[in-house]
Amino acid sequence: MVTLDLPTINSRFGDFQLAPNGLVAVIGTLIGITALTYLLSTIQGALTVRNKHHGSRPPKLPYTIPLLGHLPEFLKDTLKFLARATAEYGPSTPVRIQLLNRHMSLLKGADAVTSLFKSSRDLSSEHWLVQVLVNAFGVEVADAPFYLADDTGIANQPDPRSNMTNPEHRIFHLVFKSVHSGLSGVSLEEMERQLVRNLSSQIHQTDFQSDSWTEIPDLYGSLFRTVAFKAAVVSLCGPNVFEVIPTFDKDFWTFDSALPDLFKEMPRWLAPSSYAARDKMKDHLHKWQTFAHERYDVKQGQQDKREWEEYFGSRLMRTRHEFFQKMPLSKETIAADDLGLIWAATANTVPAIGWMLLEVLQRPELLQRVREEVAPYVSWDSSDQSQMVVDIPNLCSRPLLQSIYAEVLRLRSGTVINRVPTSNDFHIDGWHFKKDEQIIVSTYDTARDQYVWNQGSNDNPHSVEEFWPERFIVYPDNDNSGPVLRSIAQQQPKNTQNAKISEPTFTLDGTAGSWIPYGGGTRMCPGRHFAKKEMIVTMAMFLTAFDIELLVDEKSGIQPDLGYFMFGVMHPKGKIPARIRKRRFG
Numbered sequence: 247m248v249t250l251d252l253p254t255i256n257s258r259f260g261d262f263q264l265a266p267n268g269l270v271a272v273i274g275t276l277i278g279i280t281a282l283t284y285l286l287s288t289i290q291g292a293l294t295v296r297n298k299h300h301g302s303r304p305p306k307l308p309y310t311i312p313l314l315g316h317l318p319e320f321l322k323d324t325l326k327f328l329a330r331a332t333a334e335y336g337p338s339t340p341v342r343i344q345l346l347n348r349h350m351s352l353l354k355g356a357d358a359v360t361s362l363f364k365s366s367r368d369l370s371s372e373h374w375l376v377q378v379l380v381n382a383f384g385v386e387v388a389d390a391p392f393y394l395a396d397d398t399g400i401a402n403q404p405d406p407r408s409n410m411t412n413p414e415h416r417i418f419h420l421v422f423k424s425v426h427s428g429l430s431g432v433s434l435e436e437m438e439r440q441l442v443r444n445l446s447s448q449i450h451q452t453d454f455q456s457d458s459w460t461e462i463p464d465l466y467g468s469l470f471r472t473v474a475f476k477a478a479v480v481s482l483c484g485p486n487v488f489e490v491i492p493t494f495d496k497d498f499w500t501f502d503s504a505l506p507d508l509f510k511e512m513p514r515w516l517a518p519s520s521y522a523a524r525d526k527m528k529d530h531l532h533k534w535q536t537f538a539h540e541r542y543d544v545k546q547g548q549q550d551k552r553e554w555e556e557y558f559g560s561r562l563m564r565t566r567h568e569f570f571q572k573m574p575l576s577k578e579t580i581a582a583d584d585l586g587l588i589w590a591a592t593a594n595t596v597p598a599i600g601w602m603l604l605e606v607l608q609r610p611e612l613l614q615r616v617r618e619e620v621a622p623y624v625s626w627d628s629s630d631q632s633q634m635v636v637d638i639p640n641l642c643s644r645p646l647l648q649s650i651y652a653e654v655l656r657l658r659s660g661t662v663i664n665r666v667p668t669s670n671d672f673h674i675d676g677w678h679f680k681k682d683e684q685i686i687v688s689t690y691d692t693a694r695d696q697y698v699w700n701q702g703s704n705d706n707p708h709s710v711e712e713f714w715p716e717r718f719i720v721y722p723d724n725d726n727s728g729p730v731l732r733s734i735a736q737q738q739p740k741n742t743q744n745a746k747i748s749e750p751t752f753t754l755d756g757t758a759g760s761w762i763p764y765g766g767g768t769r770m771c772p773g774r775h776f777a778k779k780e781m782i783v784t785m786a787m788f789l790t791a792f793d794i795e796l797l798v799d800e801k802s803g804i805q806p807d808l809g810y811f812m813f814g815v816m817h818p819k820g821k822i823p824a825r826i827r828k829r830r831f832g
Contacts, residue, residue, distance in 0.1 A: 280310040295335050300676045304340040304351050307331050315344025321510070325660070325690070325811045328352070332691040340677055340685075350684035353674070356698055356759030359687055361674045362665060363759070363766030368672055369665040371769055372396065372418050374684065382508045383589070384524050384582040389575050393417060400768065414572045421566070425587075426772040428562025436553035437481050437560060437776055438783075442636050444477035445784060449791045450632040456828040465794065465824035466817075470600045471499070474784050478592050483534070484559030490537050491530045501527045501585075502593055505813055524585075531581040531588075535567070544568040594659070594763075594814040595777050601654045602785045604804055604818060605713050607796050612715055613789070619644045620786040634787055642782045648752040649718035651781050652729075655763040657713055660690040660811040663765050689762050690811065698760045700730055719750050730756035763815075790829070797823040 291305035307330075309316050319327045320343075331341050331352050338355030353362055362369070376393045379385040385393070396415060398404035400422040410416065427433060452469075454460050462468060475495055479487055488494055504520035514521045542557040547564045558564040566587070570580050606613050623641035627633040641647065663686065670681045679685055693699075694710040700717065702708035703726055708717065720728040728735055734756045754761060764771035771777070788794075798804060806816040 279312070283312055284308055284310045291335065291341075295339060298676065301673070301678045302676065304342050304677050304679075305335055306342040306344065307334055307352075309344065314346060317345045320345055325808055328662075328688045328691060332688065337695065337697050338675070340674075343686075348684075350686050351679055353685055353687050354691075356692070356695065356757075358674050359692060359759035359762065359766070362685065362687070363770075365672070365674070366767035366769060368667060368669055369685075369767070370399070370668050371665055372399075373666060373682075374664045375418075378509070379582065379586055381511050382505055382524075383586040384528050384578070386576050386579045386582070389579040392574060414569065417573065420569045421583075422772065424562055424565040424569070428560055428565065429773045429776045433553050433561050434776055438638055438779060440481040440554055440560075441477055441780060441783065442634060442638075442787070444480045445473065445787050446633045448473045448477060449634070449787065452828075454792065454826050454828050456830050459795075459825040459827050461797070461823065461825045463823050464821040465796070465826070466600045466604065466822050469826070470603055470788070471596055473788075474596045474599045475499075475592055477784070478595065478780065479588060480559070481554075482560050482588065482591055483563055484538075484554075484556050486537060486557060487534050490534045494530060497523070497526055497530060498588070498592075502589070503809075505589075506809060509813065527585050528578060528581045531584050532577055535577070535581060535584070539567070544571065591773065595780050597810075597815045597817045598651075598654055598658065599781050599784045600818055601658050601815070602650055602781060603788055603794075604796070604822070605654065605715070606650065606785070606789065607794055607824075608804070609715075615646060616650070616785075617789055619646050620790060624786050624790045634790070636783055636787065638779055638783060641786055642779050645719050645750050645752040646715065647782050647786070648778075650715050650785075651778060652718045652752075652754065652761065653713060653715060654781075655815070656693045656717070656761055657711075658806055659693065659763045659815050660688075660806075660808075661763070661814050662812050663687040663689065663762065687762070692760045692762060695760055698730055698734060698757075700726070700728060700732075702726075718752055718754065720747060720753050721750050722747050728753060728755070729761070792826050793829050794824055794826045797825060 287306060288308040291308055294302060294305035307316060309319075311318060316327065319330075331343060332354055334341050338358060340351050340353050340358065342349060342351050353359055373394065376385075376390055379393065380387060380390055392415070396410060396417050396419075398408045398410050398416045398419060400419050402419070402423075404410065404413075404416065404419075429437065472495055475498070476488065479494070491497075501523040504517070504523040507517040507520040508524060512520070538557040542555065542564075544558065544564055544567045547561075547568045550564070553561050555564070558567060563584075566584070567580075570583075575583075606616050620641065623637040623644075625635050627635050665685045666683070667679050667681050667685070672679045672681070696710055699710050700708075701710060702714070708714040716727075718729045725732055725735070738755045759766075764774040764777075804822060805819045807819040808816065810816040
């Protein structure tokens with residue numbers, strides 16, 4: 247065996263010799279470059295803020311590595327990076343971010359975010375959405391130009407600047423319209439009925455007894471998530487999804503856990519299991535779509551007056567497949583698009599339902615209050631013991647239940663909203679944002695803005711990092727109650743002030759631009775009304791049907807899985823052991 251010492255190695259490489267002193271010099275040079283880069287970018291940013299005039303570009307966030315910009319910091323800890331960006335230059339000054347060759351601006355402050363949403367006609371998110379559909383959900387690259395060619399917007403009337411002439415190819419408008427109409431009016435009422443029916447059946451079929459406790463290793467993963475997901479998917483797509491694909495539930499959550507790799511555009515060779523999970527879900531949906539099309543002709547869908555049928559489920563899904571048939575899209579792309587819809591319909595509401603239940607179950611006094619508020623509106627059907635009867639309008643108007651719902655979305659959501667200016671003359675608060683350069687908003691950070699949110703009193707403090715079930719309730723003659731600071735509440739119209747109410751009332755007044763789990767403007771999530779009812783109804787039905795005791799360490803509590811940060815409501819982290827039994831009635 248031949249051994250080589252350092253001098254021998256150096257001689258083998260000719261002029262390339264890295265003696266110890268040379269290594270120190272290289273390291274020193276690199277440190278000097280990063281320090282100088284950080285110093286210069288800091289000075290440049292400070293001067294931009296100090297010399298601001300109308301039309302100034304937002305200051306760039308200080309960085310250390312030329313060319314790469316903020317990419318290493320962003321990839322290492324996105325949550326920490328966005329927190330630093332939010333804090334830099336104060337609570338309302340936007341900052342520019344560089345991720346290699348991509349540039350974007352992080353918008354901060356409730357007023358600026360509200361202005362962004364009010365400027366919807368001068369903004370687009372479609373190109374970013376295509377990027378997500380291709381990278382995350384697997385829309386075929388060959389079909390991407392069809393999506394990108396649609397520059398008509400989502401409004402009923404096409405953007406006057408568009409050259410598209412075929413109304414049947416307005417995919418973004420047709421998708422948005424189908425969701426809006428499919429989750430409103432009589433269609434919404436039918437979705438609600440299906441939800442209650444599906445939840446009732448699953449709860450009734452559980453093996454838990456009323457006279458003994460059953461211990462389960464993971465309350466969220468094996469019960470809450472499973473039941474809530476299946477009820478939502480059957481309400482949307484019909485029951486045959488689970489008949490055709492028995493592993494649909496398990497495979498979906500495997501795919502969901504792979505999304506961080508896919509969103510970050512990691513190549514297939516670096517994340518093969520993530521791509522395999524996505525491919526499996528696309529195959530599943532293609533199989534279900536083939537099954538449904540063989541048994542139901544969507545071309546006749548408009549003549550079918552039913553709001554729900556067993557093959558495609560909801561009118562929303564039926565309508566989608568009717569207009570998909572008129573578009574030159576591959577079957578793989580249609581399966582990917584449906585995967586995106588199902589993910590959007592469940593991947594936020596299901597973990598949010600889990601958090602609502604877990605937050606209540608951790609607080610015995612709150613659990614008692616919730617059950618008292620729920621009791622008049624939820625009961626078992628005396629004529630059919632497998633079904634529950636829910637007075638949805640009255641249940642979902644209860645102040646405490648609505649406040650718990652809003653507080654969970656405030657605290658547990660970590661989404662990044664994306665908009666792109668469509669003109670060269672786009673300004674917010676005097677700052678100029680370039681055409682086609684992304685503007686982003688972190689819902690995680692807006693929901694923790696200490697300049698906005700009520701944090702209780704000195705005697706009863708409630709940090710923005712804490713779950714406070716009454717944060718969104720205003721009480722008569724209590725000017726310090728409600729979701730926002732008193733100085734902000736006083737700016738609201740007089741008819742919304744606390745002195746005008748006679749009983750505790752749920753409110754979102756003052757939270758515009760800060761409580762934004764559904765986005766805002768014309769692109770605000772059209773499914774938000776159903777999502778709210780789904781969350782409150784599911785929690786109420788679970789707490790009516792079961793007694794549950796958590797078996798978790800009270801000191802460590804239940805924490806969010808930050809691996810899902812940026813992708814919506816974060817799941818609870820780890821397994822949550824508990825014991826459960828059915829409740830006795832009568």
